[in-house]
Structure formats: C-alpha cells, structure tokens
Amino acid sequence: MARRTRVLLAKLGLDAHTIGVNVIAQALRDAGMEVIYSGLKQTPEMVANTAIQEDVDVIGMSSLSAAHMTHFPRVVELLRERGAGDKLVIGGGVIPDEDSAALLEKGIERVFTMGTATTEIIAYIEAWQAGRGAGRDT
Amino acid sequence: MSDAKSIEQGREAWQRDTLEPRLAEAPERKHPFTTQAMGWPVDRLYTPQNLDAIGFDYVRDVGFPGEYPYTRGTDPNGYRSDLWTMMQVSGFGTGEDWAERGRYMLDQGLTGLFLEYDLPTTNGLDSDHPLAVGEVGRAGIAVDSLDDMEALLDLPFDKLQRLTSICNGPQTVNLAMILAALKRRGIDPGSFTLQMPNAILIEYTCVGRYIFPPDHGLRVAIDALEYSIQNHPNWIPISVVSAQLYAAYANPVQELAFSFAIAKEYLDAALARGFDIDTLAPYFSFITGIDMDFFEAVGKLRAYRKVWARIMREEYGAKRPESEQLSLTASPGTMSLTLQQPLNNIARLGIQMLACVIGNGGHAMNTPLHDEAHALPTEDAIAVGAAVQNIVAHETGVADTVDPLAGSYYVETMTRRIEDAVFEELAKIESMGGALAAIKTGYFQKELARQQYERTRAIEDGSRVLVGVNHSVREGEKRNIEIHKHDPDVEHRQIRKLERLRAERDGIATRRALDRLRDAARSGENLVPPCLEAVNAYATHGEMCGALRDVFGEYHPDSLTTGIS
Structure with missing residues (x-):
C-alpha cells in the first residue's frame, strides 16, 4: 500500500507571517497528505534535521520577509550533503520574480508566490509524487 | 408618523403587488445574500420593523455623541x-x-x-x-x-x-x-x-x-x-x-x-x-x-x-x-x-x-x-x-x-x-x-487558523469575489507599478556601526548596567529605569533583551498553540 505523502512545512529565520503556512497545512491535510509543521524561528540546520528524521517526501518553506535568499538554498545544500537530495523542496510567500529565478537555480524546485491557489500546489505535489513512482511502499 | 401596523400592512402590500412581479421577471443574482466576514444573512429590505424586533431604544442604544454609550x-x-x-x-x-x-x-x-x-x-x-x-x-x-x-x-x-x-x-x-x-x-x-x-x-x-x-x-x-x-x-x-x-x-x-x-x-x-x-x-x-x-x-x-x-x-x-x-x-x-x-x-x-x-x-x-x-x-x-x-x-x-x-x-x-x-x-x-489562558491553550490561534482556511477557500471557489483575483482577471498581466528596492548594503553598514560602538564604549560600565537589569528582572521592580541606565551605558538592544532572556527564558510554543495541530 502506498503511504501518504509526508510534507514538512517550515518557517525559517525571524519571519512570523503564518497565514500562508496555516492555510497550506490545512489544504494539504484535506488532500490526504501528512503535514508536519516546524514552528517559527527555525534555522536551515533545524529544518534539514527534521526533514531527515521525519523522513518526509516534501519540504515546503514559507517566507514573507528576507529569509528565502539565504535560508532556502542552504536547506537544499544540507539535504544534499546528507544524502537526502531526493526530497522535493519548494518555497512560497512574498518572493519577487528575480529572487524566484535565483532560487530555482539553487535547487528549489518551484516557488509559489502569494495568490497561488492551494489546488495548484496540491496538484503539483501529487504530480511530482506520481512521477516518482506513486509514493514509496511501506 | 406611521405606526407599526401601517408599516406591516404596507410591507405586505408592497411584497405582493410591487416586489413579486419584479422577482418573477428578474430572479435574484445570489442566494442567500450574506455579510462578508460574519456570513450573516442580509435581508432584502430593512424597515422600522427591524428596529422593533431588537427593541431599539434611541437613548439607550445610541444616545448623543460624546455621551454614554458613545x-x-x-x-x-x-x-x-x-x-x-x-x-x-x-x-x-x-x-x-x-x-x-x-x-x-x-x-x-x-x-x-x-x-x-x-x-x-x-x-x-x-x-x-x-x-x-x-x-x-x-x-x-x-x-x-x-x-x-x-x-x-x-x-x-x-x-x-x-x-x-x-x-x-x-x-x-x-x-x-x-x-x-x-x-x-x-x-x-x-x-x-x-x-x-x-x-x-x-x-x-x-x-x-x-x-x-x-x-x-x-x-x-x-x-x-x-x-x-x-x-x-x-x-x-x-x-x-x-x-x-x-x-x-x-x-x-x-x-x-x-x-x-x-x-x-x-x-x-x-x-x-x-x-x-x-x-x-x-x-x-x-x-x-x-x-x-x-x-x-x-x-x-x-x-x-x-x-x-x-x-x-x-x-x-x-x-x-x-x-x-x-x-x-x-x-x-x-x-x-x-x-x-x-x-x-x-x-x-x-x-x-x-x-x-x-x-x-x-x-x-x-x-x-x-x-x-x-x-x-x-x-x-x-x-x-x-x-x-x-x-x-x-x-x-x-x-x-x-x-x-x-x-x-x-x-x-x-x-x-x-x-x-x-x-x-x-x-x-x-x-x-x-485571554491569557485562551492563548496558552491555543484557542485564539485555532479559531484564526480556521478562519484563514475558510476565507482562502471562499476566494478559491469564487464564493467570495476579489476583483483581479477571481473576477475580471486579465490573462498575461504584468506588474504595472514600481516597487521599493531593498538596499543590500544596509546590513553591512549597520553591523560596522555596531562593532564600532562596542569597541568604543566603556565595557565595564555596560556590563555593570546589564547586571543591574538582570537583578531588576529577578526582583520584580519596574524595568524601565534599569533599561534607561543600560541604554545610557551604551548597552545594545540585543544585549538588554539578552539580559532579560537570561532571567525570563524564551518562548517556544508547542504545536498545540500554533494553530496547526
């Protein structure tokens, strides 16, 4: 039986805007995924550790201040260093177009800016999971 | 002045003779009409009957500006x-x-x-x-x-x-x-x-x-x-x-x-x-x-x-x-x-x-x-x-x-x-x-998280109209305003200034003022005077908060109180 997709939602740095992450958490759960929420004021190390310990498939990071340019790429680096580079890393929030382009180059697979429908994010994760072999067997 | 009875009779007649023919030719565009945030039903028409229904009393409910109940x-x-x-x-x-x-x-x-x-x-x-x-x-x-x-x-x-x-x-x-x-x-x-x-x-x-x-x-x-x-x-x-x-x-x-x-x-x-x-x-x-x-x-x-x-x-x-x-x-x-x-x-x-x-x-x-x-x-x-x-x-x-x-x-x-x-x-x-208990148990946070999800869903399914988002959307739209540019040099300038301050101040006086702040935090006396002393001794904002953190600790809410649990 395919296990449910496990998603870690994370807030890095000092940014405390939580509406986006609250909404995404509830939407992903309603779509049948398992959601773990990091809480506020996380460092990239804390997020990478949690992602590995909890064996998540997807890491979604939310930024509505400046954290994305420094912290998002660092999470990708840490995951790769620890052999966990196969996880899907995505970001969202208030992220200017030029920053999004830079993040995509640094291994963030996709950046969803403010106003993206939750259904679009769910469909994206489901498509990625399907492309990966319809979830791993447990 | 019309009395309650004549208003009621007038309303019944209006409904029958004036409104219903109109509804027959033009059904309403929504059902039901509700207020945006509360979702309370909005009636077609409000009349003195509504005020009677809530027992509205001008002096008690409204009064005069600058006087109770304001x-x-x-x-x-x-x-x-x-x-x-x-x-x-x-x-x-x-x-x-x-x-x-x-x-x-x-x-x-x-x-x-x-x-x-x-x-x-x-x-x-x-x-x-x-x-x-x-x-x-x-x-x-x-x-x-x-x-x-x-x-x-x-x-x-x-x-x-x-x-x-x-x-x-x-x-x-x-x-x-x-x-x-x-x-x-x-x-x-x-x-x-x-x-x-x-x-x-x-x-x-x-x-x-x-x-x-x-x-x-x-x-x-x-x-x-x-x-x-x-x-x-x-x-x-x-x-x-x-x-x-x-x-x-x-x-x-x-x-x-x-x-x-x-x-x-x-x-x-x-x-x-x-x-x-x-x-x-x-x-x-x-x-x-x-x-x-x-x-x-x-x-x-x-x-x-x-x-x-x-x-x-x-x-x-x-x-x-x-x-x-x-x-x-x-x-x-x-x-x-x-x-x-x-x-x-x-x-x-x-x-x-x-x-x-x-x-x-x-x-x-x-x-x-x-x-x-x-x-x-x-x-x-x-x-x-x-x-x-x-x-x-x-x-x-x-x-x-x-x-x-x-x-x-x-x-x-x-x-x-x-x-x-x-x-x-x-x-x-x-x-x-x-309120303090409601915060500690996460009641406020959960209520808000629920509202956030419901409002987002209402925008996504179109039941709440937002022009430019789910209504009158123009395909391929480009951003048509200039936006503020963050100056990337600010951090560097600010840190240099901070380093200079730490090098030039009287470090012993600063330390003494921070110790005094810790003592005040423990003793329960008002924190403003010792904070003033520390500011004047050039203790930094972070150092003063650090001194208070030493005594009070830091708050890390568990998942129960984040609203997402």
Whole structure:
C-alpha cells in the first residue's frame, strides 16, 4: 500500500507571517497528505534535521520577509550533503520574480508566490509524487 | 408618523403587488445574500420593523455623541472641529535612512508616523546575530543602540502630533531608547504623543514577534505602561492592536471579543499594582482594521465604542467619562489588498477610508498603500495614500455631520447584532479563564487558523469575489507599478556601526548596567529605569533583551498553540 505523502512545512529565520503556512497545512491535510509543521524561528540546520528524521517526501518553506535568499538554498545544500537530495523542496510567500529565478537555480524546485491557489500546489505535489513512482511502499 | 401596523400592512402590500412581479421577471443574482466576514444573512429590505424586533431604544442604544454609550462617537462634534491625525506606517533601513523618509512623509501633510522596526529588533536581537542575516533594515528600521534611535528621531517635531512605536516584545527596552534619545536631542516629551502599542498578547495570538514566555511578556508590558503613566501622562502607553487580529482574518466579532479579553488581562494586571480603574482606563487605546464589507465595518466601529463603554461601566464600575470613551485608531485593511492589479487597491482604500470616517473610526487613521502586497511602499504610494485620506476628508462631505448612518434600519440592526455576539464570545473566553489562558491553550490561534482556511477557500471557489483575483482577471498581466528596492548594503553598514560602538564604549560600565537589569528582572521592580541606565551605558538592544532572556527564558510554543495541530 502506498503511504501518504509526508510534507514538512517550515518557517525559517525571524519571519512570523503564518497565514500562508496555516492555510497550506490545512489544504494539504484535506488532500490526504501528512503535514508536519516546524514552528517559527527555525534555522536551515533545524529544518534539514527534521526533514531527515521525519523522513518526509516534501519540504515546503514559507517566507514573507528576507529569509528565502539565504535560508532556502542552504536547506537544499544540507539535504544534499546528507544524502537526502531526493526530497522535493519548494518555497512560497512574498518572493519577487528575480529572487524566484535565483532560487530555482539553487535547487528549489518551484516557488509559489502569494495568490497561488492551494489546488495548484496540491496538484503539483501529487504530480511530482506520481512521477516518482506513486509514493514509496511501506 | 406611521405606526407599526401601517408599516406591516404596507410591507405586505408592497411584497405582493410591487416586489413579486419584479422577482418573477428578474430572479435574484445570489442566494442567500450574506455579510462578508460574519456570513450573516442580509435581508432584502430593512424597515422600522427591524428596529422593533431588537427593541431599539434611541437613548439607550445610541444616545448623543460624546455621551454614554458613545455609539455615535466620543467627540461631541465628530470631525467638525478636528479631523483625525493622518498617519502612515513606515520603517526600513538604518535610523538615518528612515529619518529621511519620515521627513518626506511629514512633508506630504501627514501628522503622525508609525515606526516599524526590523525583525531582529522586534525579536530582541542585534544586527550581527546569526538569525538576523538578510533581515537587517528590511521589514523595518534597524535599532541596535542609542545612536540609532537618536538618528531616527531626527524629525521636525513641530509637525509631528503622534509617533507610534511598534516594538511589542521588548517594550521597556524600546521605551528607554526613545526616552534617552529625546533627551539627547533636547525634545520635550510633552510636546507630542508617543503611542506604544505594547501589544504583547496580540503577538502571542497571531503576530509571532514575542521573546519571553507569556507571563513575563505581560510583566514587561505592564512595566512600560506603569512607567509611562507615572512619568508621561500625555502618552498612550498601551494599545490593543485588534488590526492584527483582523489581519489574521478574525471576523469582527472575534476581533472585538479577543481584543476586549486581552484588554481585561492588561487592566487586571495593572489594577493589581494598585491603579484605580479611572486612572488606568483612559490610557487604553485600540487600533482596528477595516475590511471591505462597508456595513459590517460601520457596525463594527459603532459596536466597538459601545461595548467598551458598557464593559467599563457595568463590569469595572468606572465613573469617569474618559474611562468609558474608547480611544480608537482605525486603518483600512491590508488583508483586502491584492497582489494582482495593484492599482485596484487605491479604490479599495478609498472605500475603506469612507467606512472609517462614516463609522467615526477614531482620532487617528492610517492608510496602508496600494503596493504593500509587493514590498515596502514607494514614495509615490505614500503620496497616494495621503491623498486618499485628504480626498475623503475634504471632497466627500462625510466628515461634516456626526455619525450620519445612525438610525439606518440596517446599520442599527448590524451594530446591535455585533454587540450581542461580542458579549457572547467574551463570556465564552471568560469561561476558559480569560485571554491569557485562551492563548496558552491555543484557542485564539485555532479559531484564526480556521478562519484563514475558510476565507482562502471562499476566494478559491469564487464564493467570495476579489476583483483581479477571481473576477475580471486579465490573462498575461504584468506588474504595472514600481516597487521599493531593498538596499543590500544596509546590513553591512549597520553591523560596522555596531562593532564600532562596542569597541568604543566603556565595557565595564555596560556590563555593570546589564547586571543591574538582570537583578531588576529577578526582583520584580519596574524595568524601565534599569533599561534607561543600560541604554545610557551604551548597552545594545540585543544585549538588554539578552539580559532579560537570561532571567525570563524564551518562548517556544508547542504545536498545540500554533494553530496547526
């Protein structure tokens, strides 16, 4: 039986805007995924550790201040260093177009800016999971 | 004057002879019609029958402006004598960078400024802390030391009526910095109003810029309140920023009920220090946010004043009118602004300002700006925001008569409905043990998280229309405004300044002052005087907050209290 997709939602740095992450958490759960929420004021190390310990498939990071340019790429680096580079890393929030382009180059697979429908994010994760072999067997 | 019976007969006849033929040819475009935030049914028509149904009594429910229960406003003459203080929120860069912007804003005709500090500052960290990377001077002003505060207060104080300083976590530290900087600049603290939202319980509920566990956070807030009342009686030492609840999607009933529950925690904590209610209550103020449903907004503002007056008189036994008069700042709501088609936001701001003024929204108002969904506001947006306030003030006539919608069958019905629902929700919170308990158990946070999800779903499924988002969407639309550019050099400049300060100050005096601050934190004495000593000994903002952290610890809510559990 395919296990449910496990998603870690994370807030890095000092940014405390939580509406986006609250909404995404509830939407992903309603779509049948398992959601773990990091809480506020996380460092990239804390997020990478949690992602590995909890064996998540997807890491979604939310930024509505400046954290994305420094912290998002660092999470990708840490995951790769620890052999966990196969996880899907995505970001969202208030992220200017030029920053999004830079993040995509640094291994963030996709950046969803403010106003993206939750259904679009769910469909994206489901498509990625399907492309990966319809979830791993447990 | 028509009596109830003739109105009822008239209504029946109208329905049968006039309305029904119309409905037969043109069915209604929605079913049911509901208010936007509360989802309450909206009737086709409101008549005197609605007022009869709620037992509306003019003197008891509405009365006269400047008199209990203040439904029609706290100023007996509305806006006919004085308009409101026109404010805008701003903050970025170093103290020097921001002072330049502050002077520009005052030149645009604004008379009050809201200071926002950057995230390291509001979280009690210096600019060179590892968690501060990328954030220095970004979402607000970077303040590490007395030098920074002195630089940012390089403003023409003759043009400034009110300065609002938003630093809710370390409020005593921020207050001490301001006091020391005013002294060095030779500015009389009595010449303007300093408003400290000092809104720590709102931070735990939904904003997240807290440092210490809630009980200690509350003590810091009450220390700042107590010191301010005793030393600067013309200042506003506490504001319940219900606008933050609204910005976290609280509906009007939740916004008011949570805010009053929070206000009661502050009141009770201060009363326990020996203040009496009639000394204390006049210092309380509230800052609300206005949403797009015009009548909900007007009803909310009117109910806001009435509920406060009733709580003061009925529950606290206040005797002075000043205790019962709600001091309110209103701002059009940032949550109704859209990223898409940003110029549309100017129309939204105009409509919300109109509701603010018609609902008698307060002594001060600030407009958020049409480009805020993208980034910090540009100078053009600030000018437009100031113009929106002046257009409503001078071109529309809505400020020329007091509470012009009083007596409206719909507005009075709405006002009463909100009032009743707020008292019901307040009773529920009280049965949980009050606001502090509701925060610790996550009740407020969960209620807000639910609202956030429901509102998002309503926008996604189209049941809530947002023009430019799910209505009148233009394909392939490009952003058509200039946005503020963050100066990447700010962090570097700020850190160099901080390093220089640490090298040049008398390190022994600084350490001694920080030890004294720790002792005060342990002993329970008011923290403002030792904070002032530390500021003058050039202890940094982060070091002072660090000293308090050593004693109070840090707050890390578990998943139960984050709203996502």
